[in-house]
Amino acid sequence: MNDILGVEMFKKMRYNLFVNIKFVRKGNTKMKKILLLLMGAFLLTGCGSDRxxxxxxxxxxxxxxxxxxxxxxxxxxxxxxxxxxxxxxxxxxxxxxxxxxxxxxxxxxxxxxxxxxxxxxxxxxxxxxxxxxxxxxxxxxxxxxxxKYTMNLIIDNKYFKEHNLSIPETYEDLLKKEYKGLIAMPDPKTSGTGYGFFLNAVNIMGEDKAIEYFNKLKNNMREFTTSGSGPTNLLKQGEIAIAMGMTNQGVEAINAGYDYTIVELKTGSPYNxxxxxxxxxxxxxxxxxxxxxxxxxxxxxxxxxxFMPDQVLKNQKISVKNYPLDLTYADMMGIDDMKVKEHLTKMWGKVNG
Amino acid sequence: MKKKFGKLNVFLLIFLGITVLYPLLMMIGHINVSDIGKLVGSVGFQEALKNSLFVGVIATLISVIVAYLLAYSINRTNIKHRAVLKLCITVPMLIPSISHGLGLINLFGARGIISSLFGFNIVGSLGIIVGSVLYSFPIAFLIIDDGFKYVDTNLYESARVLGLNFHQTFFKVTFTYLKKPLFSAVFAVFTMIFTDYGVPLSVGGMYTTLPVFLYKEVIGLLNYSTGTIVGLFLLIPAFISFMVDTFMRDYASTSASGRELVLKENKVRDVIFKIYTYVIILSVFVIIGSFVYYAVMDNVLLNPVLSMKHFNYVISNDVGGYLFNSLVISGGVAIFGTLITYFVAYVTGRVRGKMARIIHILTIITLAVPGMVLGLAYSISFSGTFIYNTFLLLIIVNIIHFIASPYLMAYNALQKVNMNYEIVAKTCNVGLLRIIKDVIIPCTKLTIREMFAYFFVNSMITISAVAFLYNTKNMPLSILINTYEGNMMLGEAAIISLIILMFNVIIKLVIYLINRREDRRKYNEVTYESF
Amino acid sequence: MDSLEIKNLSKRYGKKMVLKNINFEVKNGEFLSILGPSGCGKTTLLRILIGIEDITEGSIYKDKKDITKLDPSKRGMGIVFQNYALFPNMNVLENVSYALKIKLKNKEKAKREAIKMLEMLNMKEHLHKYPHEISGGQQQRVAMARTLVLNPDIILFDEAMSALDADNRLKLRGELKNIQKKTKTTMIYITHDQEEAFSLSDRVMVMNDGEIVQIDKPSVIFRNPANQYVKNFVTDHLVDKVSSIQKCIGTDI
Missing domain, CATH: 3.40.190.10 (Periplasmic binding protein-like II)
Incomplete structure (x- = not known):
């Protein structure tokens, strides 16, 4: 529909709709039949376009x-x-x-x-x-x-300062009691970002230990969000203080005025x-x-x-403000392997449904 | 008469077969039997099931009690402005449930306005309970409020003469007539809460429920087999509800004196209930209002100044076009839905017969099918057919998604209309359709209007069923809410919610005004009983 | 119409025989009551006569023509229900003229006929009232007018006065008899009230347990009940009633 506002059009249709209703009620059969035919044709085709x-x-x-x-x-x-x-x-x-x-x-x-x-x-x-x-x-x-996008911790500076929290440097650090209820991570089942963190942890700790780890991390977890932007969104709402989310979303928030810092764990930035x-x-x-x-x-x-400076092409320019240029890629072995993904997402059931 | 309806019966059966049975069977066809054992044995599923039952039961109880007290307030105290209060009570039904979730987070989340004052938050099971009560109590209210109309008021006087106290009067008189509506409300609310994923997603935190579990399997892993199995579990409350509904006797239809109950003077009672009613309504408005607040603020956290930028964004992104789509869809759903549902109820309620039972079951089952499952089933079953990617498909899926409640409304209303009209018509050589048009429909017109409003309003706010079926030509407005919310553009999401709310309120107002204008003629559906 | 003959009529519901080999005849212009207790099959018989219930065995002849399978609209019969089934959304005049208006395809003519009929039934002042605004007795008259205006050959009454108080019943009984004399319409009246059947009818058909026990003039049945059942149900009952009234007012009537 090229109508920018569509206001006039919808006013007209709303009026027609009301008239429609009145006619249907009063049982004016001839009108009803004509209207029905028109409606049928319209409903089956929807709006057309000339291009x-x-x-x-x-x-x-x-x-x-x-x-x-x-x-x-x-x-x-x-x-x-x-x-x-x-x-x-x-x-x-x-x-x-x-x-x-x-x-x-x-x-x-x-x-x-x-x-x-x-x-x-x-x-x-x-x-x-x-x-x-x-x-x-x-x-x-x-x-x-x-x-190619990386994921990191995005931290609410104000909250950290107010509550005297230490900056986490490793996965283990995230288990500290001071972060209770302050972390959100995307669910590996529904989000590539979440899966990235999970796979990275598995590569570092081994499968069994990784599952044990995340079970422990649940105590500090506010939510395993369904979408990859979930943690950053919660952060922006002020509901959490540490988002395990996409780097580019963190950067975008910082550029929009939010007082956040992007923190890369010692083990590097997972990617997908x-x-x-x-x-x-x-x-x-x-x-x-x-x-x-x-x-x-x-x-x-x-x-x-x-928006997304991670290199995929030869000769990529970067003009994103405040994008951290010193990130190292973490161990993401198997990220392209679908069988690994199928297996690991099943294993995630041992952590959270 | 049964013979004449043979054709209509068959047509309805085929229609429901195609729109309800066929897609569901297609989904069931996706099930790998081996998945069933794996699923039921998995810790995640068991926990989700346990959680769903827990919050479902508690939220249902609270919701129905809240609703009952409100209905009592409206019907049995001397409260003023009943019609306006009723409209206010039903406002939560007029906006997408996502708005409730976001409003709740705003007020009661970890950094919520009210949470910060009291030092606790409701994220988790408590949040799900509160959110669920919020969107479900209006429906329970409507059912119970309707039930009050059919209580035989003469019995109150008998009770008074017999010297029964309040407790006894309640159980012997009120409860007898309200039993059926109360149970209907309990099951309708429980089914709704049990199958909803909107609220648990926004305020549930780590507390997983079955629908969220289903959502993740289907959307995340495209695992239709497991998703369908979970979906089948969600159908169970509907079956139980159907059984109870069938076997519970309805006292209301056998006698209703229709005389207006003269209420005793009781200032204390009036004041208590007035406060209660207004508190509930106010709370609802505060929760929704906090979300609306986003619409006019530049950025609630970073830059809390008034701003039109969200309005500008929304307008420059073709909001008119999407609104048009929504109105077409909702209008179509309201008109066709009411028409189809009325005739289905006519066949099962007044004509009966063996096929009627099957039609009845098929219609009621839809109550427990989560919108997402229905949408998915339609996406699988009808993709590639001529009806796919048309407005018609969206209209049909919405009709089926919402048909259960209006169907029950029509079913109950049609049962209360004198069964002999058709016989009179027959002997007078008046055609069946004629008598339906001239007598039966006018007798049930209040209900027909309610059905129309119900279809329209729910169609405007729904997201789950149409999420898989819309395309660029017919995308409804409600989908935009998801998109904006996913991008943390809460101002824009709030504006869309407001637009939807506005149109829903308009429809409800129009119907209210039509009803009121007719009230002057002074005949109402209840007194039809005595004829 | 000349006659209505019912031959060898039987009706089975599942395992139960609700009507067992019913045979009788209704003469033109006659007022026949079908009298019996609840469950004797009289309502089923009524529904079969109207045509809304199927027959297991037997046939119905109207003017020597077989109408057993004929559509209700073509049988020339009208019906007045216990709850009158007046159309609540129409006023008295509209109720009565409704079916006629459709039949004649002439609204004005139908109205005139309806007004005439309502005059005959003393309802002229209530033409524009709605059913819930008039009394039970008045509703009864409207229901009758609605059927009469279509000139049916037979009118069937389904316990039509059971809902009224005693005073109204007496009044209406008288009016019903008048109407019948005037219009000469054949009437079949279903009831469980012995007094009513006896005061209204030319003949009474006593039923019990799906069978016709006795069909004859009221006076004959009273004096010569066919069996013990009729004696108990009819004769003794009426005698008891008279003697209890006598006891109340203490005189011989």
């Missing part, structure tokens, strides 16, 4: 989606490119259920693990030039790595990746390859430069 439509399902944060939308509008006047914000899990579920019937043409920023599981639903991307990527960063012909691809069967639709190409060569750079 060719390209639909992108994106799991990025609102800010990045906004940037994408703005640039798309400028660049692609010929097509009606729609960016639909869809949470990672929902996106994956829809792809699984609908296959190539899905309305999305391009899927963006989906957790690579989901992407790998749904690989058969994505089109071959051999037509595209992948020389801009770092060697070995892509593991599939059906999707490319979109973003998201990917992007074209839905199989949609690659020959008008505009899809064009838009995808532009995202691959143009927006990809923009996104990394302004």
């Amino acid at each position: 060719e439509k390209v639909v992108i399902y994106s799991s990025m944060e609102e800010e990045r989606n906004q940037a994408l939308k703005e640039q798309l509008e400028e660049k692609f006047e010929l097509y009606d490119v729609v960016v639909q914000a869809v949470a990672t899990g929902n996106s994956a579920a829809k792809i699984k259920n609908e296959g190539s019937n899905i309305e999305a043409d391009i899927v963006l920023d989906l957790e690579t693990a989901h992407m790998a599981n749904l690989e058969d639903n994505f089109a071959l991307l051999s037509d595209f030039d992948t020389s801009m990527f770092l060697d070995g960063i892509n593991n599939s012909e059906n999707y490319f790595t979109w973003v 990746t998201t990917s992007f691809g074209i839905i199989k069967g949609h690659e020959d639709k008008a505009g899809v390859k064009e838009v995808f190409e532009w995202i691959l060569t143009d927006f990809s750079r923009y996104d990394k430069e302004h």
Whole structure:
């Protein structure tokens, strides 16, 4: 719908709806039949568009989606490119259920693990030039790595000062009693961020000890949030003091004025990746390859430069303010292994359901 | 008459079969039998089940008691402005449940406004209980309030003459008539709370409940098998509820004198209940209001100054378009839903027959299917069909999601209408549809309006069922709340909630005004009994 | 109509025989009461006659034509219920003219006929009142007017006066008899009240346990009850009633 406000349109429809209701009540049969026919036609088709439509399902944060939308509008006047914000899990579920019937043409920023599981639903991307990527960063012909993101502790400075808390340096430190109820971590079952922490802990401590560890950590835990942004959100609400969350979200909060510090544990920063691809069967639709190409060569750079500086491409610029540039990657062996993920997420049941 | 309805029966059965049975069976088809044992034996599941039962039972009890006292207040004390109070009581039903959760965190969370004053917070089981009571007590209230209408007031006078004290009067008179509505309320509320994941997600903290467990399996791991098994567990309260409902005798339908009860003067009672009612209403408004506060503040924590920026953001992001979608969907749900549900209730309530039982069960089952499971089932079952990605699909899924309550409303109302009208019509050679239109529908029009409002209001606020089914062309407004909330854009989320609330209030007001205008004609549904 | 004949009528509900081989005839213009205690099958019989209940065995003939399977709307029968079943959302005039209006497809004519009928039943002042605004007796009249205005061949009454107080009953009984004389409509009256049946009817059909025990003129039944049951249920009962009234006022009537 190109109507920016849509106010006039919805006023009209609301009036029509009321009239509709009155007619249905009064049983004016002829009118009823006409209205029913019109409604039926409308309801079965929905609103139409005059331009060719390209639909992108994106799991990025609102800010990045906004940037994408703005640039798309400028660049692609010929097509009606729609960016639909869809949470990672929902996106994956829809792809699984609908296959190539899905309305999305391009899927963006989906957790690579989901992407790998749904690989058969994505089109071959051999037509595209992948020389801009770092060697070995892509593991599939059906999707490319979109973003590599790290996760760290994001700490509420004010709270720490007020309560004289010490800055945690290791996983063990987090078990200290002084942090009771102050920590939140994403649930490894539903979030790539949460899984990143979990896998890292397993690599460091071994599986059994890691599970023991997290069972102990539960005592300090406020919540295993369903989304990756959950901990940062709780932090922003003032509900916790230590968020185990995405570095870029921490940076964004700091730049927005929140008094936070990003703390990297001695063992380094865990990381994970998201990917992007074209839905199989949609690659020959008008505009899809064009838009995808532009995202691959143009927006990809923009996104990394302004939001997600972890290196995925050769020659990446960084202009994100306050992004910690001295982070070391933690041991994430097996992050690309789907069997490992399946096994570990099952094991997580011993910690929390 | 039964023969004539054969066709309608079959049609309804097919319709419900396609919209209820088929998707559920598809979901069940995803179950790996081996998963059942693994699930039931797992610690996580057992704990979630235990937690769900615990908070479910306690929250239900509190909710129903709160609701009963409110209904008593409205019906048995000399409180003024009853209609306005009733509207205020039902306000929590008019906004998405996520708003309750966020409001609660705002006030009672770890850094909540009220928590900070008292040094405790309600995150965890207590939060879930409070949040659950918050969105469920209005529904219990509506059911019990309706029940009060059918208490035979003559018996109060008999009781007084016989010298029964308050305790005895309550159990022998009031409770007998209210038994059925009370139990209906208990089961409706318990089922709602047992299957909800919105509140536990926002205020539950580490306290996991079954729906949250289900959510994580389905959304996180795409594990439909386990998800469906959990979903089946969630159906159990509905079955029990159905059994109890079937076997409990309803005294209300057999006699109702319809005479207005003349209330005794009792200033103490009036004052106590007035305070109680206003306190409840005020608390609700404070909780919701604290969330609304976000809409006008630049940033509640960082920069608490008045600002229009959230409004601007929302408007520049096509809020009108989404609103239009929501109105179309909700309008469609209200109109078609009421129509379909009324005829389903007509068939099961007045025509009966063997098929009627099956139709009745299919309709009631939907009460216990969590919206998320329904949406998922539809996504799997109907993807690729012509109906997918249309408004119609969203309308149907919402109708099925919400059909149980309006169905029961219609069912009960139609039972109270004199059964002989159809026979009179037959002998006078008046067509069945004609008599339904000219007599039966007018006799039940109050209920029809309530059904309409119920469908509309719930359709406006729902997120769970449509989350898997919407697409860019028909996305409703409520989905935006999730998106904004996920990005911590609480101001925008609050504004969307307000828009939804506004339209819901408009619909309720319109119906209230229509009802009031008719009241001047002075006939009401209760007195139809004596004919 | 000339006659209504019921032949070998039986009705079974599950294992129970509710009506056992019923045979009788109703003559044109006759007032026939079907009298019996609860559970004797009279209500089932009524429902079968109207056409809303199926027959297990037997047939119904109206004017020598088999109407056993005929739709209720085509049987030319009207019914007045115990609870009158007046349409609560319509006033008296609308209630009475409703079905006629649909039949004639002429609202004005239907109204005129309805007003005429209501005049005959002394309801002229209440035309625009609603059912809940008039008394039980008045509702009864409206219910009758509603059926009469359609000129049915037979009117069936389902315990129609059981809900009224004694005074109203007496009054209405008289009016009913008048109406019948005037309109000459055949009436079948279901009741469990012996006095009522006897005062209204040309003939009374006594039923018990699904069977016709005796069908004859009231005076005949009274003096010559067919068996012990009829003697107890009818004759003795009426005699007791008279003697108890005598005792109350202390004279010979």
